[in-house]
Amino acid sequence: MSNVAEQIEQDAFLDVENLRVSFNTDEGVILAVDGISFSVKRGQTLGIVGESGSGKSVSTKAVMQLLPRTAIIDKDSSIKWHRDNGEIAEITELHKSGRVMRRIRGGEIGMIFQEPMSSFSPVHTIGNQIIEAVLEHRQVKKSEAREIAIDMLDKVGISNPSVRVDQYSFELSGGMRQRAMIAVALSMNPALLIADAPTTSLDVTIQAQILELMNRLQEELGMAIIFITHNLGVIAQVADEVEVMYLGRILERGTAREIIHQQQHPYTQALLRAIPHLDRLGERLTAISGDIPSPLERPTGCPFHTRCEQVIPGLCDIQDPGLTQISSTHSVHCFLHEERDVRNLT
Numbered sequence: 001m002s003n004v005a006e007q008i009e010q011d012a013f014l015d016v017e018n019l020r021v022s023f024n025t026d027e028g029v030i031l032a033v034d035g036i037s038f039s040v041k042r043g044q045t046l047g048i049v050g051e052s053g054s055g056k057s058v059s060t061k062a063v064m065q066l067l068p069r070t071a072i073i074d075k076d077s078s079i080k081w082h083r084d085n086g087e088i089a090e091i092t093e094l095h096k097s098g099r100v101m102r103r104i105r106g107g108e109i110g111m112i113f114q115e116p117m118s119s120f121s122p123v124h125t126i127g128n129q130i131i132e133a134v135l136e137h138r139q140v141k142k143s144e145a146r147e148i149a150i151d152m153l154d155k156v157g158i159s160n161p162s163v164r165v166d167q168y169s170f171e172l173s174g175g176m177r178q179r180a181m182i183a184v185a186l187s188m189n190p191a192l193l194i195a196d197a198p199t200t201s202l203d204v205t206i207q208a209q210i211l212e213l214m215n216r217l218q219e220e221l222g223m224a225i226i227f228i229t230h231n232l233g234v235i236a237q238v239a240d241e242v243e244v245m246y247l248g249r250i251l252e253r254g255t256a257r258e259i260i261h262q263q264q265h266p267y268t269q270a271l272l273r274a275i276p277h278l279d280r281l282g283e284r285l286t287a288i289s290g291d292i293p294s295p296l297e298r299p300t301g302c303p304f305h306t307r308c309e310q311v312i313p314g315l316c317d318i319q320d321p322g323l324t325q326i327s328s329t330h331s332v333h334c335f336l337h338e339e340r341d342v343r344n345l346t
Helices: 003-011 056-064 099-104 126-137 142-155 174-186 204-221 232-238 256-261 266-273 339-345
Strands: 012-025 028-041 045-049 071-073 078-082 088-090 109-112 192-196 224-229 241-246 249-255 323-325 331-333
Touching (some): 028 241, 056 078, 056 109, 056 192, 056 224, 109 174, 174 204, 192 204, 204 224, 204 232, 224 232, 241 256, 249 256
Antiparallel strands (some): 012 071, 078 088
């Protein structure tokens, strides 16, 4: 192993290899995540972007063992978590209710869920829910756990934390609830934070505050972040590396700068064209034509060919594009970048 490879292995918190997740339904088996691989390193923010139904949340819930009973993780899939004690836990082999997995879930890997209103219990105070999590993962007394809860609410920018700790989630505004959800996730000092579309339901002003808060807390606590969103504009502000997902596959990956300024896949380009720009106030937004195909009727060939404006008939609709390495950090699955193969096959 080279020195560079050794350094990557040392710095890696999470290594996901060939993750395939299916669901048993009344209509049949649905493949939601189709063989994706990624890793997260210390202090890094990995952005996962794509439309609803692309498999972003399913892939990270597999990491947390939060999938329903109908979910099936392929036996060849691997999710390795590098623990602080030096152990490497293979999450796919752990029982979801076992002691080790309970320690990892919430304690070593925290998660901010997409909708805080439905994530918080309406019959328990915000403080009770933070205290319960702290007592589960940290060896402290209940009085100390309450102080930790108040301190964390203060750290995420909630005013009068000693009062808010005894309030219920429905007594808080949307922005306050999202900050409280961040406080719950961070109260155990996780090494990795999974943020599942944490700004989707917020207005742009509160959204900017939440993004700034997460950047600041990441610097203070030194944690890694997986940031899930459908908005490449948000990804540009927070991510170091970006993976673009569509219909359960990763179509393009690279640094945030490469994905924003040198994107290569037609789907990534279409996502960027759909972002509102202040210098184009009089123009209509460019929507991506069509819809994501049903997982029950997955198209052959490139999964995006049914909506792609640059589709190559007789190729994209028949064969899966291979991986093309644009640079050492930038790769894409697209026949447009396999010029030699295209000439040979057409």
